[in-house]
Amino acid sequence: MNIKIIAVGKLKEKYTKDAIDEFKKRLGAYCSLSLVEIPAQEIKDENLNEKYKETEGQKILAAIKPDSYVITLEILGKSLSSEEFAQKIKTLSQEGHNEVVFVIGGANGLSKAVSERANFKLSFSKMTFTHQLIRIFLYEQIYRAFKIINNEAYHR
Numbered sequence: 001m002n003i004k005i006i007a008v009g010k011l012k013e014k015y016t017k018d019a020i021d022e023f024k025k026r027l028g029a030y031c032s033l034s035l036v037e038i039p040a041q042e043i044k045d046e047n048l049n050e051k052y053k054e055t056e057g058q059k060i061l062a063a064i065k066p067d068s069y070v071i072t073l074e075i076l077g078k079s080l081s082s083e084e085f086a087q088k089i090k091t092l093s094q095e096g097h098n099e100v101v102f103v104i105g106g107a108n109g110l111s112k113a114v115s116e117r118a119n120f121k122l123s124f125s126k127m128t129f130t131h132q133l134i135r136i137f138l139y140e141q142i143y144r145a146f147k148i149i150n151n152e153a154y155h156r
Contacts, residue, residue: 001089002033002034003027003032003033003034004034004099004101005034005103005135006104007135008039008040008056008131009038009039009106009107009132019140020136023140024139033142036063038063040106041108043108052108060111067099068097068100068101069092069100069120070101071120072102072118072121072122073102073123073134075126076121077122079125082145083148085144088145089142089146104134105131
């Protein structure tokens with residue numbers, strides 16, 4: 001399975017890069033994984049948040065193939081347990097989806113167009129987290145999903 005993660009902004013802290021590098025290494029045994037980083041719009045005027053989202057959204061949509069299955073990370077998305085998330089990944093694979101794209105928006109969130117493009121909207125929590133932490137959570141949960149799918153031990 002090909003998994004693409006599209007994320008707005010760059011990782012800044014070394015610990016986030018190290019954590020993601022570790023999960024990328026582990027995931028190599030299970031899937032092909034790629035990352036597309038979309039430059040975050042510099043927020044110069046809070047009144048222009050929608051414009052910033054639209055600009056980021058156009059770049060996100062340009063990085064998605066028409067036949068990709070898109071999962072956006074949204075606070076109002078559906079919450080899944082790790083087992084349910086693993087089942088979702090397994091089902092997508094069984095249905096023949098060649099590429100699954102996860103989208104993490106920027107500080108302003110996702111544009112309406114990106115949200116509407118989603119085949120599934122996923123929420124990790126009703127809490128707000130930094131986009132760097134959400135990236136770590138996403139990589140870890142994808143890894144955990146493959147461990148569950150393959151009936152392999154992983155801490156609970």
